[in-house]
Amino acid sequence: MDFYARVRTSLLFWTHEIPLPPVDAKSFPKLQSRHYFHHSLQQWAPVSNDDTREHAQPLRDNDGLSPSDLVLLTWNIDAASARTEDRVTETITFITHLNPTVHIVFLQEVPRAALEQILKDERIRGSWFSSKRDDTAWGKQSFATMTLLSKTCFALAALGPIWRVAYPSHFGRDALCCDLFPLPNRRRIRLVNVHLDSLRIQPSHRPQQISIVSSFLRSASHGLVAGDFNSVLEEDATLLERSGLTDVWTALHPNDSGYTWGTDGEQLFPPNRMDKVAMIGLDPHSIKIHWSHTD
Secondary structure, rough: OOOOHHHHHHHHHHHHHOOOOOHHHHOEEEEEOOOEEOOOOOOEEEEEHHHHHHOOOOOOOOOOOOOHHHHHEEEEEEOOOOEEEEEHHHHHHHHHHOOOOOEEEEHHHHHHHHHHHHHOOOOHHHHHHOOOOOOHHHHHOOOEEEEEHHHHOOOOEEEEEEEEEEEEOOOEEEEEEEEEEEOOOOOOOOEEEEEOOOOOOOOOHHHHHHHHHHHHHHHOOEEEEEEOOOOOHHHHHHHHHHHOOHHHHHOOOOOOOOOEEEEOOOOOOOEEOOOOEEOOOOOOOOOOOOOOOOO
């Protein structure tokens, strides 16, 4: 991002009173659009304030959700596995039938074939806002992170900005961030979707990646980070605590390993808790691991 783009972005964040931590040029946020499916045009289009009111599904009087009611699901699609289209369709079916209802979906390792399948699924088109509408901004990346927000939940709440933050990475990865203002008090909640660097490569960039993410969360006072943390080194076990974040699984299930990967015994590495959710300024109520036949 060049100097003038950084100045323009800074003015946008300042104008909309969006709190940011001090960042250097390499970690400067890059604003992007949120998207909805425009049925008249039969394509995904950027959301404006008017679009949010016009195209979102209306909430009933008793459907207002407080932050403590929000349900998030994070899922690594696994770009290397076969049957991408079938697995994505099965995953969407699984997500849309969960109880309690999911309001926020974080996806990692979304390859182009999976993105295409997600964006053409009528259930996604009709009921979700998407952080992506195509793969034009991917560059040389073979997969990316993606965030979906339920129209039913957030139709009448203020949808805040959405942006990406580049951080040091052996794989060119970044953090996908957005602000939400849920009812009833519209308190800012910052969400960060991550796919941290993979493997045991040294030096590891994961400590710095978490440090940058936590600084963005602290600047908002309330928020969470979730996704694939690729915790494969001993130092990774305490990254969240050392960054001042609450590891939700550890807080609610201190005596449970909570493995999310490798439990089938078919992996090269031992079972591990790769996927995590961490918070600051929020109180977690429950967390569980879902397994489906798509895994």
